[in-house]
Amino acid sequence: xxxxxxxxxxxxxxxxxxxxxxxxxxxxxxxxxxxxxxxxxxxxxxxxxxxxxxxxxxxxxxxxxxxxxxxxxxxxxxxxxxxxxxxxxxxxxxxxxxxxxxxxxxxxxxxxxxxxxxxxxxxxxxxxxxxxxxxxxxxxxxxxxxxxxxxxxxxxxxxxxxxxxxxxxxxxxxxxxxxxxxxxxxxxxxxxxxxxxxxxxxxxxxxxxxxxxxxxxxxxxxxxxxxxxxxxxxxxxxxxxxxxx
Amino acid sequence: xxxxxxxxxxxxxxxxxxxxxxxxxxxxxxxxxxxxxxxxxxxxxxxxxxxxxxxxxxxxxxxxxxxxxxxxxxxxxxxxxxxxxxxxxxxxxxxxxxxxxxxxxxxxxxxxxxxxxxxxxxxxxxxxxxxxxxxxxxxxxxxxxxxxxxxxxxxxxxxxxxxxxxxxxxxxxxxxxxxxxxxxxxxxxxxxxxxxxxxxxxxxxxxxxxxxxxxxxxxxxxxxxxxxxxxxxxxxxxxxxxxxxxxxxxxxxxxxxxxxxxxxxxxxxxxxxxxxxxx
Numbered sequence: 001x002x003x004x005x006x007x008x009x010x011x012x013x014x015x016x017x018x019x020x021x022x023x024x025x026x027x028x029x030x031x032x033x034x035x036x037x038x039x040x041x042x043x044x045x046x047x048x049x050x051x052x053x054x055x056x057x058x059x060x061x062x063x064x065x066x067x068x069x070x071x072x073x074x075x076x077x078x079x080x081x082x083x084x085x086x087x088x089x090x091x092x093x094x095x096x097x098x099x100x101x102x103x104x105x106x107x108x109x110x111x112x113x114x115x116x117x118x119x120x121x122x123x124x125x126x127x128x129x130x131x132x133x134x135x136x137x138x139x140x141x142x143x144x145x146x147x148x149x150x151x152x153x154x155x156x157x158x159x160x161x162x163x164x165x166x167x168x169x170x171x172x173x174x175x176x177x178x179x180x181x182x183x184x185x186x187x188x189x190x191x192x193x194x195x196x197x198x199x200x201x202x203x204x205x206x207x208x209x210x211x212x213x214x215x216x217x218x219x220x221x222x223x224x225x226x227x228x229x230x231x232x233x234x235x236x237x238x239x240x241x242x243x244x245x
Numbered sequence: 246x247x248x249x250x251x252x253x254x255x256x257x258x259x260x261x262x263x264x265x266x267x268x269x270x271x272x273x274x275x276x277x278x279x280x281x282x283x284x285x286x287x288x289x290x291x292x293x294x295x296x297x298x299x300x301x302x303x304x305x306x307x308x309x310x311x312x313x314x315x316x317x318x319x320x321x322x323x324x325x326x327x328x329x330x331x332x333x334x335x336x337x338x339x340x341x342x343x344x345x346x347x348x349x350x351x352x353x354x355x356x357x358x359x360x361x362x363x364x365x366x367x368x369x370x371x372x373x374x375x376x377x378x379x380x381x382x383x384x385x386x387x388x389x390x391x392x393x394x395x396x397x398x399x400x401x402x403x404x405x406x407x408x409x410x411x412x413x414x415x416x417x418x419x420x421x422x423x424x425x426x427x428x429x430x431x432x433x434x435x436x437x438x439x440x441x442x443x444x445x446x447x448x449x450x451x452x453x454x455x456x457x458x459x460x461x462x463x464x465x466x467x468x469x470x471x472x473x474x475x476x477x478x479x480x481x482x483x484x485x486x487x488x489x490x491x492x493x494x495x496x497x498x499x500x501x502x503x504x505x506x507x508x509x510x511x512x513x514x515x516x517x518x519x520x521x522x523x524x
Contacts, residue, residue, distance in 0.1 A: 009423040010420065010421055010423075011420075011422055011423055011471070011498070011501055012420045012422065012471065012473065012474075012501030012502075012503070013420060013501075013503065013504075014471075015471060015501075017423045017468070017469070019423075022465075022466065024466065048264070050264065050265060050267055050268070051268065052267050052268050052469035052492065052493070053268070054466070054467050054468050054469060054493050055466035055467055055468065056466050056468075057466070057468040057469065059468070059469035059471075061267075061469075061471065063264070134467075135467050135493055136268065136269050136270045136493075137270045137467065137469075137491060137492045137493025137494075138270060138491055138493065139270055139491070140266075140269060140270040140271045140378065140379065141269060141270055142270055144467055144493075180270075181378050198269070198270070198378075200369055200370060200378065200379050205266065205269060205271075205370060206269040206270070210268070
């Protein structure tokens, strides 16, 4: 099992940051998530501990204790050594419905024009790819996705919009994603996902976890409306597939 | 219920904060000046997680509908209870129909109103702290009502607290944050030798400082941030994340404020100056 080198950094009195090599890769992400699981399961027993993983880092934070950095980092290093060969995690692929209707995909024409390809081709490329969730942040439920095909790479809009609709699906550079709430934004909008990525009424308000895979599925306007109603009454069930480890 | 007759500039319900959802992008929220809130809740012998009203810049006018006890704290502000002036960090009994009216702020930027047993607005994801879209509202408006429970005949163990105020402090005590080592000698010298001014971009999410340091070209992969993190933009701007600040960011994190210093900064407004000092 691959065990990349880590470095530990102090981050104020209540937190410690663990960094893996500075690259966007699934191997690194897997190593982080394996270790995070191990820490939560076997090491960080107090309820106040929180862990936040993204790309090549993992933050350990406990708002109520003062961390003795030299002592704690020694423990973390020992735990990392011990975590080798820990239990395999469940790997999940979520299939999220997206309407690419022009009523939602307000930048589709412009994107097609700038990339020099047809709208159907854009949709095919966008739905064929399987994306990896490298982090969740910015606003509640916003996923940082990696794995955008090179052909779909397009700069952000020159002028950001002041309001992008909730559920809007956008592309920009090497990134694609869903705006979980209405917010300002500079991505090129190509569709809309009717399923809420963040639902405050659920005990687990965001069903996606860092490390999960995402694939978009093209749906008709009719199906979109149906999912929208399901979402409003709280009975939506995002399609989940378990992947082999 | 506590009836909001006039809202003031920005009044919201806040408690210790919303924990365990940061990994899904939910900011911690909660009181900006936790140090003052701890004192007002303690005087009322409340649990430290009890929710209070956070009152920013200009205050509201409020009407009580049930008997209870209250304590004010944080910013220095002229407040009257039924037209009689009252003071910070002192327990007062209130009755149904009593009117609490805020006047002008004399010192500081955020005042707190604590109530016996805490305010009981809806708890969502483990906290009552206002933050859209977790809660419906960011702030209270005229006509709103905030629930609380009736408390008769509360006799406090201590009825008044003489406090060392944080309001006059201007030095922020800091620790190193993960990208501290990226700073050049010149940037370091500037950072610790000069005063910085709070810009007009200051709110519950972040405080930006007006003066800049020499810019840089470092970029980092998006990584976790905390309330009190000082971010350093390529243009040389310093942004200090506060309680509603986003949970991840892509700017180098150079310093981390102590808990006390977050409270000190929370009492500053546009034009106030601060400086940094290592603990």
